[in-house]
Amino acid sequence: MNEADRVARNRYFLMMGANCAGVAGAVLALLILGRAKTTELTMLGIALMLASFWVMAAIPRMLARRWRTPPEA
Template sequence: MPEPDTTARNRYFLMTGSRLVGVAGAMLGLVLIGRAVATEQKVIGVALVLAAMIFIAVVPSALARRWRTPPEL
């Protein structure tokens, strides 16, 4: 019996995992903002949240674009 192609499944899990990593980073940034005493700590938390939001928006779509099946001619 031939082995099933697991490439599509693995790519889906990688895109979903990248989204989860971004969400975890955003949550860490929110915790830093909430527990911050100094202004510098709040700035680091805000920067982490913004970077995580950009990561969530850009990385999965870039991976999908990279792995897109080329059009048949």
């Protein structure tokens, strides 16, 4: 495996790790929402859910755009 393949693999793992972190946050938010007895806990669960959705949607796309190969001149 050459260096370019290794870098591409590591970048892919980083993007998938961001997705896994988002999924873990969403699961935690569901647990909080399911056991919430107060309004504050409900608001915390909703905020964590929205943040998790943003992480799953935006972070991998931002990383891919940052690492995009520049067009040949």
